[in-house]
Amino acid sequence: MRIDVLTLFPEAVEPFFASSIIGRARAAGIVSIHCTDIRDFAGGRHQKVDDRPFGGGPGMVMMCPPMFDAVEHVEAQDATPAARILLTPQGERFTQAAAHQLAEQPRLLLICGHYEGFDERIRQGLQPREISVGDYVLSGGEPAAMVLVDAVVRLLPGALGDEESTENESFSAGMLEYPQYTRPREFRGLAVPEILLSGDHARIEQWRMAEALRRTRERRPDLYEMIIKTRPDLSRFVDEGARS
Numbered sequence: 001m002r003i004d005v006l007t008l009f010p011e012a013v014e015p016f017f018a019s020s021i022i023g024r025a026r027a028a029g030i031v032s033i034h035c036t037d038i039r040d041f042a043g044g045r046h047q048k049v050d051d052r053p054f055g056g057g058p059g060m061v062m063m064c065p066p067m068f069d070a071v072e073h074v075e076a077q078d079a080t081p082a083a084r085i086l087l088t089p090q091g092e093r094f095t096q097a098a099a100h101q102l103a104e105q106p107r108l109l110l111i112c113g114h115y116e117g118f119d120e121r122i123r124q125g126l127q128p129r130e131i132s133v134g135d136y137v138l139s140g141g142e143p144a145a146m147v148l149v150d151a152v153v154r155l156l157p158g159a160l161g162d163e164e165s166t167e168n169e170s171f172s173a174g175m176l177e178y179p180q181y182t183r184p185r186e187f188r189g190l191a192v193p194e195i196l197l198s199g200d201h202a203r204i205e206q207w208r209m210a211e212a213l214r215r216t217r218e219r220r221p222d223l224y225e226m227i228i229k230t231r232p233d234l235s236r237f238v239d240e241g242a243r244s
């Protein structure tokens with residue numbers, strides 16, 4: 001997969017894309033990531049990328065010409081067609097399902113905005129898919145692009161080692177994680193649940209499923225409703241878990 005990121009602050013995102021699982025996936029040739037500075041496509045002496053809104057009002061609006069030039073320049077670097085994505089609080093909410101969908105694409109082009117917003121013709125002319133990472137306003141699309149790239153890259157085949165695989169995530173798709181423990185067995189009076197030390201793998205799996213469901217029901221009733229609607233058989237784990 002190739003990912004292009006158009007931003008006014010490449011220096012803010014590049015170190016993130018060089019670290020951890022993303023950095024490793026790049027080194028392994030699983031993904032290539034290219035950051036492009038939108039300001040390089042700004043005309044004039046002042047390299048202007050934004051201007052005051054027509055009709056008046058506060059703030060600045062990102063201009064069309066540098067944005068279109070940057071998109072066209074970057075897209076022409078590779079014949080693979082890119083899925084264009086605009087990071088904006090006005091977009092559809094980003095989910096794990098969307099991450100899976102995007103992980104199937106050969107190429108993504110992410111556009112990070114700044115200032116008060118975009119000239120509407122950026123939406124009209126470039127027709128990007130608009131994605132929000134949550135119902136809050138960031139000062140720019142960069143943290144949102146990092147969230148999206150992280151969620152997508154870890155799903156690419158080979159990006160995670162066997163130890164970190166996402167297999168367990170599909171088993172428990174749509175639920176919150178069950179509680180995890182590691183050594184020591186007892187810490188400041190807090191003991192590891194006995195069942196995890198039992199070696200009885202079938203019972204451990206049951207316990208984990210019950211805990212994941214219980215936690216989801218408590219903390220995210222909206223997710224729990226959805227799971228039980230599609231998998232009514234799972235509710236038995238919660239009842240069994242409560243008994244054991």
Ligand code: ADE
Pocket residue numbers: 087088089131132133134135136137138139140141144
């Ligand atoms: N840019 C500013 N806020 C954002 C958000 N919540 N999601 C995506 N992009 C953004």
